[in-house]
Ligand SMILES: Nc1ncnc2c1ncn2[C@@H]1O[C@H](COP(=O)(O)OP(=O)(O)OP(=O)(O)O)[C@@H](O)[C@H]1O
């Protein structure tokens with residue numbers, strides 16, 4: 001929302017079409033598409049492939065491939081060479097750090113960020129854009145995972161199709177939960193969604209035909225016309241595809257009729273009603289859309305792990321989802337992904353700090369490692385509180401400020 | 414005024430909140446392309462009257478008839494597509510949306526795309542529709558001279574500009590009847606003159622029927638075709654501006670002179686308030 005900040009003098013368009021593009025400026029479009037290109041190149045392990053044993057040569061060769069790709073984008077978007085370099089340099093550094101393709105660790109992290117990131121975006125549409133609240137998002141995430149596993153296991157539906165179908169089924173469940181939400185607000189709505197979290201959680205435990213009960217259920221691997229994409233280094237592309245599609249759909253939604261209606265509902269529901277917006281319909285719709293995202297995210301998650309079990313979808317995850325969008329920025333599409341990344345990387349970063357501290361003899365590692373489990377939980381809580389106090393607009397807003405700072409340097413405005 | 418079938422008929426409308434009589438047996442009609450003003454002291458029930466027309470309140474008694482159709486029971490969100498738009502006394506913009514988006518929300522009932530075609534944007538015509546309506550919105554922006562704040566967040570604008578954006582949003586509904594609740598309150602003289610000019614143009618060039626509440630008697634008497642005076646929820650006068658100005662009850666309601674009629678009204682509402 002706060003995108004105007006990065007364009008100090010504005011970017012002037014000569015027609016309305018130009019003025020209503022997906023991205024607020026050509027620069028930001030280039031950045032996003034460029035980052036996706038680099039992300040898509042990384043898992044291929046180009047340096048090892050092209051260098052034939054010589055890592056330095058491989059990094060140079062693969063950087064050349066990357067720069068060529070970015071150059072095509074530069075021409076298409078009409079940005080400066082500075083923009084290309086600004087993302088090519090970190091890109092080359094990543095190639096150097098991960099010459100054999102992404103390490104399993106990073107592949108795993110990115111896939112998880114993708115799965116949770118799709119669901120977090122859904123919650124942001126509900127909470128950030130529509131101004132509702134939900135403490136039951138994890139249950140919808142779980143429902144998507146179980147539904148997709150169920151469809152592919154019991155009805156022989158290929159995973160490619162069971163993922164969107166699971167999304168549709170979750171939408172229905174979400175809308176049913178959303179019906180009372182059309183009448184209640186604030187604390188009461190929070191409690192009602194909390195109730196739906198527990199009801200669904202209980203349902204997962206009991207409905208053995210659907211979820212395998214407390215034993216959980218297996219989820220098939222992803223294949224596309226017989227082509228196996230189940231391994232992490234391939235599945236990452238499936239997730240990347242869905243992330244791009246879902247984020248693009250959300251961006252489009254928010255710049256068209258119904259998306260505007262949701263924001264209008266949040267900002268001033270009385271005048272939204274006078275503008276012809278049916279409050280009940282849009283409140284329920286918002287729940288439906290948010291559940292669709294949760295369902296898709298959950299389905300992607302289930303087929304990645306290959307095994308879906310009830311415990312992963314408890315109230316704690318619901319709160320983590322809220323944390324992600326608060327940290328990323330309520331009402332920010334890009335922020336949803338940033339917040340998810342932050343939230344998932346935080347415990348990992350702490351682990352790294354602890355092991356480094358231990359190896360340098362700065363701390364008693366064994367004691368710290370036992371404490372780590374608690375520290376991780378606390379750090380997440382602390383991060384949410386600190387963000388609420390110091391950065392209520394989230395990472396997305398901070399990012400805008402940093403961009404504006406660089407563009408305007410050395411002037412402050 | 415050739416066509417004299419009224420756009421709006423207020424048929425013996427009363428409105429009570431518990432014991433408070435906000436409106437008592439109000440009856441008037443508004444003719445096509447008329448600029449009709451409602452005046453009265455604070456708490457007279459002017460906003461309540463508009464709320465009955467826009468559907469925010471449902472009259473306790475009586476009917477609201479719009480273009481020959483009884484709309485008393487229709488929901489507020491239906492009334493935009495019927496052709497009623499309004500602005501609010503206390504600003505009611507969507508503060509975190511751009512001015513452009515605020516005005517586009519006014520076109521909600523005119524847009525056909527839903528959340529699916531909207532999300533697909535390029536496929537299914539949402540983009541085309543957005544562009545067509547953007548053009549219409551730009552006409553309104555030009556008319557109200559708010560080009561320079563198009564992309565600004567509505568919540569960051571000055572008071573006078575916000576009032577103007579609110580008018581723009583109501584105009585975007587393309588209503589036959591537009592209800593303006595104190596469009597000039599809190600404005601300086603220059604802003605008031607601009608706003609008065611916009612309202613006259615709105616009425617004469619855009620052909621909208623206007624019902625306006627306003628405290629500034631100078632402006633009201635200047636631009637209105639007819640004026641109705643409310644006091645304590647009762648209609649104490651209605652007619653041409655000069656007749657209303659000359660009306661004894663009105664003089665007294667405004668100048669605070671003693672008047673038996675007004676005092677009787679006061680006693681009546683006051684007693685009821687104590688009962689509640
Ligand atoms: N929702 C409500 N609940 C209870 N009383 C109300 C409500 N809305 C209005 N009233 C009462 O109805 C009476 C008329 O109020 P209204 O807002 O219509 O006055 P007004 O003429 O618009 O005054 P102002 O010039 O101050 O805007 C007041 O006594 C007010 O307290």
Ligand SMILES: [Mg+2]
Nearest residue numbers: 459460461502
């Ligand atoms: Mg009022």
